[in-house]
Amino acid sequence: MLKTMNKNVTFLENPMKQRYLFQESTDLMQTLFILPLHFSKDSWQQTALFSLAESLEIPILFIYKRTKKMRVPPKLPKKTLYLTIPVPADPVEVNIKLNSLQNISMHLFSFKMKGQELEKIYQKSARSMRIARGFQHLCLPTPIQNNHIEIKGLSQPSTELLGDLFFWTEVSDGKYAFIMIDMCGKGIHTALVHMSIRTLIPELIKRIRDPILIIRELKKHMKGLFQGMHWEDTFNACFSAFIAYVNTRKRFIEYVNCGHPPAILHAPDTNYILKLSEGAGPIGCIKETPITKVVFHYEPGSRFIIYSDGLSKSPSPSAAERTERIEKEFIENAHLSTHDLLQALLLSRMRHSEIDDDISIIAGTLF
Known part of the structure; x- marks a missing residue:
């Protein structure tokens, strides 16, 4: 289904080995991250995948199987932006949710770039202030x-x-x-x-x-x-x-x-x-x-x-x-x-x- 939509998707199945994917900010623009949630019959397992989603501020799509005994998860990550979708899923629903996450990715990338630029401006300004304060001190x-x-x-x-x-x-x-x-x-x-x-x-x-x-x-x-x-x-x-x-x-x-x-x-x-x-x-x-x-x-x-x-x-x-x-x-x-x-x-x-x-x-x- 994803191939037919021409979506560039990375499945997060081994978070320890895949952590490098989040080191470059351009990944947020190029890739959608999908996180399969592992579960037992009546509970969500707190796996390394779940911990990864909790620690990284990236948009992630959580996938779980549609079962009769499946209940709403007791808690989901607070720091990242995400959507959930049950499988098997309707193609229209998948397309809507992936497009939504892609928009979120673009906004996050934009905010991150602006934040980095503001940090550079702040550092430059702080350095200028220190030099100016040094001049004033020398004039006492x-x-x-x-x-x-x-x-x-x-x-x-x-x-x-x-x-x-x-x-x-x-x-x-x-x-x-x-x-x-x-x-x-x-x-x-x-x-x-x-x-x-x-x-x-x-x-x-x-x-x-x-x-x-x-x-x-x-x-x-x-x-x-x-x-x-x-x-x-x-x-x-x-x-x-x-x-x-x-x-x-x-x-x-x-x-x-x-x-x-x-x-x-x-x-x-x-x-x-x-x-x-x-x-x-x-x-x-x-x-x-x-x-x-x-x-x-x-x-x-x-x-x-x-x-x-x-x-x-x-x-x-x-x-x-x-x-x-x-x-x-x-x-x-x-x-x-x-x-x-x-x-x-x-x-x-x-x-x-x-x-x-x-x-x-x-x-x-x-x-």
Whole structure:
């Protein structure tokens, strides 16, 4: 009957020797697999053939003899797609069921090919992400520690790529510059803008040496970066920033805060606390706001932290309550080393809820 239908059929009678048939995906398109079910008078025997059907996700036609005492099998494979047919069988029924299985075979082959292609895309994307993350990690600044200042940082990404950026450097003898940027949104576009700004920062802060002028240069850079793009594609093309210069010889700080969480300065000897929050709105937003620079003197031994809103953002408690908590924890842990202080602040945030935003913290001491 099968020969007259010109069907290419493989009978699965010795599964251990025939297992190679399923190693190549093209078999699903070329061959229909037929599995004869062995039985006793009133039960189905659990043979190696049945185990094969259970282990392989292939379309199989189960054949059994039509007898008076034959009953419906107690269970059939769950992982494979199959049809059953009793023999002797009607040619029309056989043709319908074989065509149905062939259609199933074609769909399975198509899904398998798509799955393999998606896996290749995923592997390629994952490798690209690892390389990009490596680049971002290499761009993190090295700690500074001398008789005038100590600076260390911590970065905890929420996804593969960082949206936060921080950098510091000594711009001249005894004068240091800090910058922290928190990109709006997440994803590859955020990382691209992040790296674009990161390549600009070192030369910019050494050449200009004024927070207000740096803000203007960053605004100009963002405007040129997104020129010609649709408005909806640039909606999240903005970022908050904290930029500061510290003169350790004259002991004064000048800073601009552009929509960033307030940095905190604490003088342990006098318990003086200062929140550095003044400046302007986020960079890249449509609405322009005036830029205010603040200049003030600090006491020797003052400690400071600068952080992104990932540290204060949590479902519960509110961001405002978390900000107060951060200030309290900073002061309570002011006796710790800078490394331990950074770890204590991160651990406290991790206790509250799952981290769904990048966390960046700069901490240090002004001697």
